[in-house]
Amino acid sequence: MTETPPAKRKCSGSDCDNDAGTLQCPTCLKLGMKESYFCSQDCFKKNWSTHKAAHKSQSSFLSNIFTPNVVSKPDPDTGTYNPFPTFPYTGALRPVYPLSERRVVPKLIPYPEYWKDGVPHSEMTFVGRTKIEILDEKKREGMRKVCRLAREVLDIAARAAVPGVTTDYIDEIVHKACVERDSYPSPLNYSNFPKSVCTSVNEVICHGIPDQRVLVDGDILNIDVTLYHGGFHGDLNETYYIGDKAKANPDAVRVVEAARESLDLAIKLVKPGGLFREYGNVIEKHAKSKKCSVIRTYCGHGINSMFHCSPSIPHYAKNKAVGAAKEGMCFTIEPMIALGTYRDKTWPDDWTSVTQDGKMTAQFEHTLLVTKDGVEVLTARLPDSPGGPIPMPSSEEKKPEVNGEATPQ
Amino acid sequence: MTASMTIDDEEEPPLLVDVEGEGDPDSEEPPVVKVPITIVTGYLGAGKTTLLNYILKAQHGKKIAVILNEFGNSADIEKTLTVNTGGEQVQEWLEVGNGCICCSVKDQGVNAIESLMDKKGAFDYILLETTGLADPGNIAPLFWVDDGLGSTIYLDGIVTLIDAKNIIKSLDEPAQDTIPTEGHDEHEGHEGPLMTTAHLQISHADVIVLNKSDLVTQEELQAVRERVQAINGLAKIHVTQQGQVPNLEGFLLDLHAYENVESLDVAHKGHSHLDPSITTITIQVPVLEAEQLPALDEWLRSILWDSTLPSSDSTVANIQAESHEIHRLKARIPLSNGDVKIVQGVRDIFEIRDAPSGSSTSSEGKIVIIGKRLLGKSFKESLLSMIRR
Numbered sequence: 001m002t003e004t005p006p007a008k009r010k011c012s013g014s015d016c017d018n019d020a021g022t023l024q025c026p027t028c029l030k031l032g033m034k035e036s037y038f039c040s041q042d043c044f045k046k047n048w049s050t051h052k053a054a055h056k057s058q059s060s061f062l063s064n065i066f067t068p069n070v071v072s073k074p075d076p077d078t079g080t081y082n083p084f085p086t087f088p089y090t091g092a093l094r095p096v097y098p099l100s101e102r103r104v105v106p107k108l109i110p111y112p113e114y115w116k117d118g119v120p121h122s123e124m125t126f127v128g129r130t131k132i133e134i135l136d137e138k139k140r141e142g143m144r145k146v147c148r149l150a151r152e153v154l155d156i157a158a159r160a161a162v163p164g165v166t167t168d169y170i171d172e173i174v175h176k177a178c179v180e181r182d183s184y185p186s187p188l189n190y191s192n193f194p195k196s197v198c199t200s201v202n203e204v205i206c207h208g209i210p211d212q213r214v215l216v217d218g219d220i221l222n223i224d225v226t227l228y229h230g231g232f233h234g235d236l237n238e239t240y241y242i243g244d245k246a247k248a249n250p251d252a253v254r255v256v257e258a259a260r261e262s263l264d265l266a267i268k269l270v271k272p273g274g275l276f277r278e279y280g281n282v283i284e285k286h287a288k289s290k291k292c293s294v295i296r297t298y299c300g301h302g303i304n305s306m307f308h309c310s311p312s313i314p315h316y317a318k319n320k321a322v323g324a325a326k327e328g329m330c331f332t333i334e335p336m337i338a339l340g341t342y343r344d345k346t347w348p349d350d351w352t353s354v355t356q357d358g359k360m361t362a363q364f365e366h367t368l369l370v371t372k373d374g375v376e377v378l379t380a381r382l383p384d385s386p387g388g389p390i391p392m393p394s395s396e397e398k399k400p401e402v403n404g405e406a407t408p409q
Numbered sequence: 410m411t412a413s414m415t416i417d418d419e420e421e422p423p424l425l426v427d428v429e430g431e432g433d434p435d436s437e438e439p440p441v442v443k444v445p446i447t448i449v450t451g452y453l454g455a456g457k458t459t460l461l462n463y464i465l466k467a468q469h470g471k472k473i474a475v476i477l478n479e480f481g482n483s484a485d486i487e488k489t490l491t492v493n494t495g496g497e498q499v500q501e502w503l504e505v506g507n508g509c510i511c512c513s514v515k516d517q518g519v520n521a522i523e524s525l526m527d528k529k530g531a532f533d534y535i536l537l538e539t540t541g542l543a544d545p546g547n548i549a550p551l552f553w554v555d556d557g558l559g560s561t562i563y564l565d566g567i568v569t570l571i572d573a574k575n576i577i578k579s580l581d582e583p584a585q586d587t588i589p590t591e592g593h594d595e596h597e598g599h600e601g602p603l604m605t606t607a608h609l610q611i612s613h614a615d616v617i618v619l620n621k622s623d624l625v626t627q628e629e630l631q632a633v634r635e636r637v638q639a640i641n642g643l644a645k646i647h648v649t650q651q652g653q654v655p656n657l658e659g660f661l662l663d664l665h666a667y668e669n670v671e672s673l674d675v676a677h678k679g680h681s682h683l684d685p686s687i688t689t690i691t692i693q694v695p696v697l698e699a700e701q702l703p704a705l706d707e708w709l710r711s712i713l714w715d716s717t718l719p720s721s722d723s724t725v726a727n728i729q730a731e732s733h734e735i736h737r738l739k740a741r742i743p744l745s746n747g748d749v750k751i752v753q754g755v756r757d758i759f760e761i762r763d764a765p766s767g768s769s770t771s772s773e774g775k776i777v778i779i780g781k782r783l784l785g786k787s788f789k790e791s792l793l794s795m796i797r798r
Contacts, residue, residue: 023425044425275710280557296558316557322714322757343559 011039013047025051080212084348091203091358095349096212100168103175103196105184112184112228112307118192123306132302132310134328139232140369143304143330146183146227146234147367147378151385153177154225154236157197158386163217163243167199170223171210178227186226186233186307193351198224198237205295205336205344205353205361217243220252222363226307233307235332236379239362240387248393251339252360258290259337259362260389266315266333270325270368270375276311277321283335284317295336295361297344297353302331303367316342325370330378334365443563444526446535446552447662450610451570452579452587453541456620456651460570461538463653464661471533476522519554523561534662535562542606544589545569545613546736549755553667566666569614569644571607573633574624579607580636580684593734602685604781611637612687612736612779613755614644615666623650639683641779642675642691643739669765670741670751673775687736687781692789694774696743697796702750704796705742706761712778713738713757718791735780742774752776 011020020037025044036051038044044051074081083097105111114120135143156177157170174197178185185196193209200208200222201215208222215221224237239256241247265286266279284294300313311323315335340359347354355361369376381388451457461475526532539548545567552564572579579587583605593604611617617637622630634646647660654660675691697705711719716732738754741764749764778788 025425038425041425314555314557316555318557319555320553320758320760324710324714 010037011043012036012051013038013043014050016043016047018043078212087348089347089358090345090354090356093202093204093213093354095209095347095352096166096214099194099209099211100171102194103172103188105175105179105188109179109182109184110228110231112186112190112233114190115184115188118189120190120307123308132323132326132329133304134326135304135330135369136328139304140328140330142230142232143234143367143369144376144378146229146232147236148234149181149183149229150225150227150234150236150367151379151382153181153183153227154223154238154379155382155385157223157225158238158240161215161221161223161240161242163215163219166212166214167201167208167210167221168195168212170199170221171195171197174223174225181227181229183227183229186228186235187224190307198222200224200352200361200363202360203354203358205338205355206298206363207351207353209349209351215242218245218249218252219243220246220256220360220362224363224365228307231305233303233305234379235303235307235365235367237334237363237365238387239364241390247390250393253390253392254290255292255337255339255360256362257389257392258287258292259335260364262286262335262337263333263364263366266335267366267368267375267377270333270370271373272325272327272370274325275321276313276323276325277319279333280314280319280321281317283315283337287335287337290337292337292339293342295338295342295344295355298334298336300332300334300365302329304330327370327372329370330367332365332367334363336361336363441559441561442531443561444532444535445565445663446522446537446562447565447664448537448539448545448548448552448567449570450539450543450545450567450614451541451618451620452572452575452607452610454575455541455570455572456618457538457570459651460618460620460654460661461536463651464536464657467657472530474522474532474535476535476537518551519560519562526561531561542587544606544609546609546756549613550758553755553758564667565662566615566664567613568616568618568661568664569610570618570620571611571633571637573619573621573630573648576607576633577636580605580686583607604686608640608684608687609736611640611644614641615664616661617641617644617646618654618661619646619648621650622648636683638676640687640689641737642689643673643737643777643779646676667753667755670739670753673739673741673777675777687779688783689777689779690783690788692776692778692792694740694742694776694792696745696772696774698745699748701796702744702761704798705792708792708795709738709752709754709759709761712788712791713754713759718786718788719795720787720791731782733780733782733786735778735783737779738776740774740776741771742776743771 011018016039018039020039023038023040023044025036025038038047080096080098082094084095105115112120113122153174157174160173161170175185175188178196187193187198188196193207195210197210198207199210200206201213201219204222206222206224219242220239221242222237222239224235226233226235239259241252241256246252262283265282269278269282279300280294287294294316296314296316299315302309302311311331312321313331313333314321315333338355338359338361340357341355343356344353345356346352366380367378369378449457449461465473465475522535537548537552539545549564549567552562554560554563583603587605587607588603589606589609619630619633619637625633630648637646645660647654673691675689708719711717712733713735716734718733735754736756738752738759740752742750742752744750750761751764752759752761754760776792
């Protein structure tokens with residue numbers, strides 16, 4: 001807990017000479033107006049009729065409530081614009097619109113149920129949310145196939161992720177690679193997600209929408225790929241360093257490697273009888289040892305003929321998750337690790353999730369099949385997969401990092 | 410998005426927020442004021458609406474939100490909610506984000522309430538009125554949020570209203586639509602006493618309000634009380650007329666039923682066979698060594714997650730008996746090192762945690778279980794053989 005004594009502040013109430021403690025007007029806080037401290041609720045109430053005028057003068061107030069009609073003017077050179085110009089962004093990243101047209105999947109490729117109306121109906125049934133399916137050998141083979149294809153697509157996307165290309169370009173690469181493999185890119189129109197892959201840059205925790213943002217040297221980029229093939233979904237993601245600047249940034253390396261290692265540690269616990277609630281304990285312990293935090297809002301999930309189903313796998317410690325792994329279950333573990341706060345905020349696009357302090361986050365994900373005596377990492381790296389662990393930049397510290405540890409299996 | 414999110418021009422000032430602890434992003438738990446949520450269940454006609462209206466009227470100066478309609482049963486929830494501020498009632502919309510259910514841990518209803526409080530300032534209390542036929546065991550887990558999620562609401566407890574005149578009939582001669590189908594195992598060729606939604610509403614309750622007591626005789630009221638206590642020996646019972654109650658705090662509000670576990674006094678042990686479907690059982694547990702806690706945890710996992718009673722001769726015994734179904738579990742377990750552990754469970758979800766410091770110690774531990782098909786099984790022997798392994 002924090003022990004910092006509050007600085008002496010004066011109450012904002014008119015005719016009030018009291019010192020203010022730490023009580024602030026919640027509306028002002030929302031609007032980013034920092035200095036509105038009051039000594040008490042009573043004093044605040046007395047001053048409400050005049051104080052609230054301050055909210056009105058803040059032009060962003062309306063836009064916090066209504067989706068803005070006005071958008072920023074398109075950049076005359078590129079034609080791009082920020083669709084939510086008054087949104088209080090938490091970091092430097094902005095959406096760069098317009099999004100490209102929705103990409104088309106050839107009709108010959110089997111579509112998942114949500115391709116048209118965006119609703120994953122079978123995931124919403126009672127069974128979809130509570131029962132954990134045990135896959136027979138035929139279904140396991142189906143999962144192996146789609147996960148292997150998903151790994152190939154992620155690797156292709158990762159090789160294309162270099163300074164100077166847009167995340168929309170990554171989306172195009174992923175989409176084409178899926179289609180070439182007779183696969184539907186699962187994110188496309190899942191709960192109305194507009195694109196074929198999630199691209200999450202820097203402070204974006206997950207669910208970033210590919211747009212016209214150009215990758216720059218020093219970014220970190222998570223690419224989250226899911227394919228639907230032969231009736232099954234295969235899901236994985238990795239975070240990549242964009243350019244040499246990122247690899248030389250000790251903070252970037254610390255958070256990316258902490259995320260990579262915490263996933264590897266959690267996977268070691270996966271075996272029949274292993275408890276779902278334990279994975280979060282080792283993930284949080286490792287994150288803390290690297291002075292990082294664990295995002296709480298998003299969790300791993302069951303995956304098979306449904307994109308997301310039970311079990312839910314929390315990544316934080318001391319959770320009450322029910323159940324143990326059994327042979328034939330398939331689920332993901334996908335820890336999101338942050339340099340600063342674990343608290344998240346969602347952009348008005350209803351998808352992009354960012355850290356509240358705007359600091360970097362990183363994530364890694366595998367689809368796992370529980371075997372008779374352990375686990376099969378269905379989305380395991382291939383010998384030539386791009387990315388992979390790197391050491392801490394030497395200037396920062398000499399301490400040897402525990403690494404070179406290939407993904408289990 | 411909805412038209413009712415108007416700007417709060419004429420509104421009361423929101424509650425100030427305490428920003429102490431800000432500025433250190435690494436600090437694990439910035440202090441959050443948590444608002445209690447009480448689930449109110451009961452059949453149509455039991456008097457839920459009357460009681461809630463009474464609370465809204467009686468609690469001047471408190472900001473109480475009453476959430477109506479069913480909840481947690483369907484994914485497409487965009488529900489209204491009544492907020493009472495200083496005697497005036499306002500309708501609000503709960504805004505639910507995109508439908509991505511499975512990759513978010515928190516229930517959408519919880520998120521919707523949190524975001525409404527973000528906009529409008531925190532409430533003092535939230536009351537969730539369920540439909541007459543809601544199974545509270547499906548709803549409670551949604552609001553029993555992991556501490557790690559830092560939610561601004563917490564589950565305070567479940568209050569069930571009972572119509573004293575009609576409850577016995579509801580339990581014994583259920584209408585077809587009061588027999589629950591989701592999540593219960595009644596369709597496996599099992600022949601036995603029927604379990605109704607009334608049973609579920611009683612078995613999960615932390616407080617039971619025996620309403621309409623003026624419509625029955627003293628003897629009838631006593632019979633109802635005994636029947637209810639045979640099902641749920643842990644719940645506090647209050648007898649009322651027209652949903653009027655003298656004190657709300659500690660009676661309907663501020664129950665803290667999912668936090669500390671104190672004495673665990675079970676009412677009317679002798680009557681446990683009164684109801685054929687659901688019963689309350691008590692298990693006395695000796696003071697445990699800290700090293701025995703993993704065995705206790707394993708035992709709880711077995712009985713709660715797998716509905717299996719581990720037996721010392723792990724062969725036939727538990728296969729033959731029909732498996733039990735546990736609705737609520739509470740325990741207080743003193744350890745030989747002076748620590749005290751408490752266990753809270755609802756359906757298959759449970760948690761072992763430290764008792765608050767300064768709470769009383771005792772020479773014996775106790776586990777109380779409420780559920781179906783508990784009788785005639787040796788829970789105590791099963792537990793003892795597990796921890797003495």
